[in-house]
Amino acid sequence: KAGVTQTPRYLIKTRGQQVTLSCSPISGHRSVSWYQQTPGQGLQFLFEYFSETQRNKGNFPGRFSGRQFSNSRSEMNVSTLELGDSALYLCASSPTPGLSYEQYFGPGTRLTVT
């Protein structure tokens, strides 16, 4: 099976702009989670989607939003970018959640805000 794919892989934006990142989960996986990774804060949970519904959200401002489509692909959007939003954004997919809930990560999108 193909792994989780994320596009674009690298992105440079300026403060105040907005950005949309895309994630395609492993075929058959219906849950998609998004994380932000920075050297100072580590891996932080942004949100999780299952069957087009957001089931959980981390402690991020409303500028961070996401959605999931009927084919399980997901997008996340960050509006009014700030310098502190520079990070590696990771998407992870999981099969129908159960006890295991193993998550498999994509390669990430490296966002640089200048």
Add this chain to the structure above:
Amino acid sequence: QKEVEQNSGPLSVPEGAIASLNCTYSDRGSQSFFWYRQYSGKSPELIMSIYSNGDKEDGRFTAQLNKASQYVSLLIRDSQPSDSATYLCAAKSNDYKLSFGAGTTVTVRA
């Protein structure tokens, strides 16, 4: 208090030795636990999952879980230079959120 705490490291071990990584979690309702390996510049890769108390072995890796003590560990036997990476411990809460520790960087000296 962070939900998942790991011994901060870095941990340096000679080739062929055992590397021991520790992790504690605060949410007593957590049921599933995972170890990820992350090479520099790469995304995390799932290497072990454990759900029941006791040991789980997979090749050179052994995960140990003690729910009463809220403690998870990972042993890497016969450490190889290719094991040099950051190891992340994660716990799944009942609301489908995966919480990660800060990671322990392991360096295997040839």
